[in-house]
Amino acid sequence: MDKILLIGNPNAGKSAIFSRLTGARVIASNYPGTTVELTGGVLRADGREFEVIDIPGTYTLDPVSEAEKVAVKILDETIQSDEAENAVVINVIDSTNLERNLNLTFQLLKKNIPVIMALNFWDEAGHTGVNIDTDKFEEILNIPVVPTCGVTGEGIKALVDRIKEARRSDFSFNNEEKWNQIGDIIGKVQTLTRRHHTLLERFGDFSVQPLSGISIAAVVLFLSFQIIRFIGEGLIAYVMDPLFQRIWAPVMMKLSFVMGSKGVIHDILIGKLVDGQIDFGESFGILTTGFYVPLAAVLPYIIAFYLVLSVLEDSGYLPRLAVLVDNAMHRIGLHGYGIMPMILGLGCNVPGALSTRIMETKRERFLSITIMAIAVPCMAQIAMIMGLVGKEGALGLSIVFGTLFLVWLVLGLFMNKMMKGRAPELFIEIPPYRIPYWKTLLQKLWMRVVWFVREAVPWVLVGVFAINILYTLGVIEFMGRLMGPVISGVFGLPTGAVAALVVGFLRKDVAVGMLVPLQLTFKQLVISSVVLTMYFPCAATFAVMIKELGVKGMIKSALIMIISTLLVGGLLNLVL
Amino acid sequence: MKKTKMTLVDLKPGDEAVISGVNGGYGIITNMENLGIRQGVGVKVVSRHFMKGPVVVLAGSSRVAIGFGMAKKIVVEPGEGIFPGGKGDG
Numbered sequence: 255m256d257k258i259l260l261i262g263n264p265n266a267g268k269s270a271i272f273s274r275l276t277g278a279r280v281i282a283s284n285y286p287g288t289t290v291e292l293t294g295g296v297l298r299a300d301g302r303e304f305e306v307i308d309i310p311g312t313y314t315l316d317p318v319s320e321a322e323k324v325a326v327k328i329l330d331e332t333i334q335s336d337e338a339e340n341a342v343v344i345n346v347i348d349s350t351n352l353e354r355n356l357n358l359t360f361q362l363l364k365k366n367i368p369v370i371m372a373l374n375f376w377d378e379a380g381h382t383g384v385n386i387d388t389d390k391f392e393e394i395l396n397i398p399v400v401p402t403c404g405v406t407g408e409g410i411k412a413l414v415d416r417i418k419e420a421r422r423s424d425f426s427f428n429n430e431e432k433w434n435q436i437g438d439i440i441g442k443v444q445t446l447t448r449r450h451h452t453l454l455e456r457f458g459d460f461s462v463q464p465l466s467g468i469s470i471a472a473v474v475l476f477l478s479f480q481i482i483r484f485i486g487e488g489l490i491a492y493v494m495d496p497l498f499q500r501i502w503a504p505v506m507m508k509l510s511f512v513m514g515s516k517g518v519i520h521d522i523l524i525g526k527l528v529d530g531q532i533d534f535g536e537s538f539g540i541l542t543t544g545f546y547v548p549l550a551a552v553l554p555y556i557i558a559f560y561l562v563l564s565v566l567e568d569s570g571y572l573p574r575l576a577v578l579v580d581n582a583m584h585r586i587g588l589h590g591y592g593i594m595p596m597i598l599g600l601g602c603n604v605p606g607a608l609s610t611r612i613m614e615t616k617r618e619r620f621l622s623i624t625i626m627a628i629a630v631p632c633m634a635q636i637a638m639i640m641g642l643v644g645k646e647g648a649l650g651l652s653i654v655f656g657t658l659f660l661v662w663l664v665l666g667l668f669m670n671k672m673m674k675g676r677a678p679e680l681f682i683e684i685p686p687y688r689i690p691y692w693k694t695l696l697q698k699l700w701m702r703v704v705w706f707v708r709e710a711v712p713w714v715l716v717g718v719f720a721i722n723i724l725y726t727l728g729v730i731e732f733m734g735r736l737m738g739p740v741i742s743g744v745f746g747l748p749t750g751a752v753a754a755l756v757v758g759f760l761r762k763d764v765a766v767g768m769l770v771p772l773q774l775t776f777k778q779l780v781i782s783s784v785v786l787t788m789y790f791p792c793a794a795t796f797a798v799m800i801k802e803l804g805v806k807g808m809i810k811s812a813l814i815m816i817i818s819t820l821l822v823g824g825l826l827n828l829v830l
Numbered sequence: 831m832k833k834t835k836m837t838l839v840d841l842k843p844g845d846e847a848v849i850s851g852v853n854g855g856y857g858i859i860t861n862m863e864n865l866g867i868r869q870g871v872g873v874k875v876v877s878r879h880f881m882k883g884p885v886v887v888l889a890g891s892s893r894v895a896i897g898f899g900m901a902k903k904i905v906v907e908p909g910e911g912i913f914p915g916g917k918g919d920g
Contacts, residue, residue, distance in 0.1 A: 313864035318857075351891050354866045382891070433868065462886045462895070463843075463877045577895045581883035589897060590884065679897025680884050683865055686893075 257337055258304045262346030263355050264311030265685035267374040270404025271346055272308040273693045299414045315361040320611045333367050342420045343369045349379035356436045363423045369397050370420035372413055376401040383447040391443045396423040405691045454687045467578045482558040489554030498534055498550050506532050506542055522722045536771045544718040548711045552763050555637040559601050560702040568690035573682050580680045586666025587621045589680040595622050599630040603795040617675045624811045627791045629662035638766035639783045646776050654783045661822055717760035745781050746827040758786050760793050777830045781823055789819040838885055838901040846874045847906035854903050865894050872912035
């Protein structure tokens with residue numbers, strides 16, 4: 255199949271162009287050896303079929319970060335492959351920012367591959383008083399230049415029609431004189447008209463000022479939290495719960511009846527009946543609790559979380575948050591961008607851990623992965639804690655999440671003091687605020703939700719299955735006796751909680767679910783929620799951590815986890 | 831003795847200046863160039879963050895956040911009217 259590579263600066267609007275070019279079927283794949291996500295789709299035009307690949311944004315082909323290395327690697331691999339003859343690069347340019355974008359274009363034109371340029375954000379350039387003479391531009395660069403607007407779809411048809419005109423340019427430049435030459439070209443093709451700045455721009459600058467910025471951040475985070483709760487709770491109450499109670503429960507009751515309402519197989523599949531009925535929280539069969547926890551209790555919050563996250567990402571707010579917290583993050587040995595793994599970790603610790611690859615040093619990566627794995631609960635776990643502790647009122651939730659935040663802070667400060675070295679400097683572009691394109695947003699949300707279902711559901715089923723087998727074999731009882739002194743002595747929890755700790759190695763949401771039948775007191779609920787978050791990452795996160803930190807790093811990290819859990823759990827037991 | 835040179839961290843929000851040099855090796859210089867921070871470019875300080883926080887500047891038409899330590903490496907020549915009421919005057 256013919257190939258189209260979308261290459262451009264970060265924030266040049268590549269994803270919206272990608273969504274416009276390709277149909278609904280989009281595949282996200284991780285490039286081997288990195289976290290960087292590639293998206294691929296198919297475009298049919300001129301009777302040809304193109305595989306369209308959205309390459310991570312890069313400022314240069316002389317790569318600095320991991321993401322940039324991937325971009326260059328894919329480009330070079332394509333040029334060297336047998337498909338090189340049928341490959342085309344669409345260079346997506348931010349028309350409002352020609353100078354910086356042309357730097358990449360210059361480097362691209364040196365590569366042995368046909369190029370066509372999309373002058374994106376054409377409408378925005380017009381609003382901001384930037385006028386570009388595309389004919390002259392084409393003449394100078396000797397490649398097709400097409401004005402586009404990814405969000406409205408303007409110019410996309412022309413872009414597709416002219417793909418066949420993409421060519422290897424004979425344009426040449428002198429690297430020493432590069433910036434002057436870029437300046438010359440801009441002087442020839444671009445005219446600026448005076449204009450007033452837009453409301454969005456004013457607000458944009460307002461949100462990176464220290465005082466107004468922090469107030470805005472507080473409002474944004476509060477609203478995000480409220481929206482996540484609203485959508486999550488709404489989906490549970492009006493969609494998932496009715497679905498499970500009215501449709502799935504009767505089916506399961508019939509199945510239970512057919513199987514004689516008891517027996518080993520019955521208990522593994524359906525679980526124990528509570529008052530002769532299935533209780534999706536407590537029965538603990540694979541087909542009941544095993545499906546209910548990931549799909550009905552957790553998935554609604556996952557959808558809500560990733561929807562809000564995608565809006566924050568695509569609107570351009572997150573880099574501003576990074577600027578505001580840069581100062582504070584330096585105290586814990588990270589720079590402002592270190593907030594990203596923490597935010598992603600709130601969704602799921604796995605992408606959180608993977609995203610630490612955007613960091614420059616090994617020290618930062620160890621630090622951020624460790625404090626994230628210890629103190630940042632994932633959405634699956636938060637959802638379950640909200641259900642369990644939230645019933646007792648807001649106080650319990652504040653203690654649980656307040657404690658975790660303190661742990662995060664103190665541990666960060668402590669590790670920053672103990673480890674050699676210091677945080678590198680923040681250096682990022684602050685893109686203008688932009689209204690997200692709904693199709694890109696939905697594509698991203700869909701890919702993330704599918705990823706969650708694929709990753710989480712199997713582990714939940716394994717967890718429920720394992721705990722049933724371990725109970726039957728008496729292993730849990732044995733471990734309860736073995737670990738009793740720690741569990742009840744240090745944490746003040748009943749030995750029954752050991753089963754939750756065992757399952758916590760597999761999935762944290764199921765682990766929290768196992769606390770339900772234990773009839774814990776308020777204090778015990780709070781302590782067990784905190785301990786379950788901290789003591790060890792779930793299997794999926796553990797695997798990623800070994801890959802990222804190596805075995806030695808993981809052992810170090812695990813020791814820090816165990817010690818801090820014992821300290822914090824013990825302390826809570828004394829204080830509360 | 832020559833007067834001490836001003837760096838980006840000596841400017842206040844709203845101040846304009848032209849970058850006269852970057853104290854750093856090839857890596858730092860290229861890195862900055864890629865985001866449009868290089869010798870001869872006019873910048874305007876958008877915001878400063880207290881306690882050695884980052885400096886946000888407008889360079890050309892893009893805004894860049896620069897950590898305090900890095901901003902200290904950027905030598906500037908203060909000036910006026912570099913952004914004449916036009917693009918991105920914020």
